[in-house]
Amino acid sequence: MKKYFGNLFAFMIMAFLLFLETGCTVPSPLYGTWSDNVGNQITFLNDGTFFATIYILREDPGEDEDKYIVEEPQGTYTTVDNALIINTTTPKNTKFNTEWDLRGAMLYLTWTVPTDEGGMAQIQLELYHNSK
Numbered sequence: 001m002k003k004y005f006g007n008l009f010a011f012m013i014m015a016f017l018l019f020l021e022t023g024c025t026v027p028s029p030l031y032g033t034w035s036d037n038v039g040n041q042i043t044f045l046n047d048g049t050f051f052a053t054i055y056i057l058r059e060d061p062g063e064d065e066d067k068y069i070v071e072e073p074q075g076t077y078t079t080v081d082n083a084l085i086i087n088t089t090t091p092k093n094t095k096f097n098t099e100w101d102l103r104g105a106m107l108y109l110t111w112t113v114p115t116d117e118g119g120m121a122q123i124q125l126e127l128y129h130n131s132k
Contacts, residue, residue, distance in 0.1 A: 028079060030100070034107050034127035038068075042127065050077050050086075054111055056123060071113055084109060096120070105129040 028044070035041040042052040051074040058069060075088040084100045087093075096112040107127045112120050 029102055030077075030079065030084075030107070032132040033130040035130055036125065036127050040111075040123075040125055040127065042125075044077060048076050048078065050074065052111075054113060054123065054125075056113060056121060073113075086112075 028046070030044040031046050033041065033043045039053060039055050042050060042054075044050045052072065054071045054073065055068040056071060058065060058067060071091065073088040073094075074090050075086065077087070078085045079100070082099050082101060084098050085095070086098070087095045092114050094112070094114055098110045098112065100107060100109040102108075105128060107125070107129065109125050109127075111123045111125050113123065114120055
């Protein structure tokens with residue numbers, strides 16, 4: 001009888017600690033899909049990955065060129081306070097840090113993309129929260 005009581009007691013303690021750990025975890029406010037009226041869209045998943053569609057305005061589009069270059073990056077992200085660390089795996093391996101700010105249902109951040117000349121271009125994004 002004592003053996004069963006000890007096993008039951010240990011199980012109850014483990015279950016309590018598991019519920020305590022999962023109950024105290026606060027999900028990231030970035031989870032979900034964010035988009036704007038231009039077509040920019042970022043989806044942050046709870047496993048630390050993301051995928052996005054980013055429209056980059058061309059500086060001098062020719063007659064036969066589109067006004068925007070479309071990038072579709074995906075990769076991983078982490079957050080520390082209001083710093084967002086992005087690691088893209090496609091189309092190019094890049095890493096950049098940016099600040100993010102939530103105001104109501106809007107996300108403000110600066111997205112950085114590599115240029116064809118080897119530099120980096122920054123795009124100011126103001127995205128609405130569409131879904132979780």
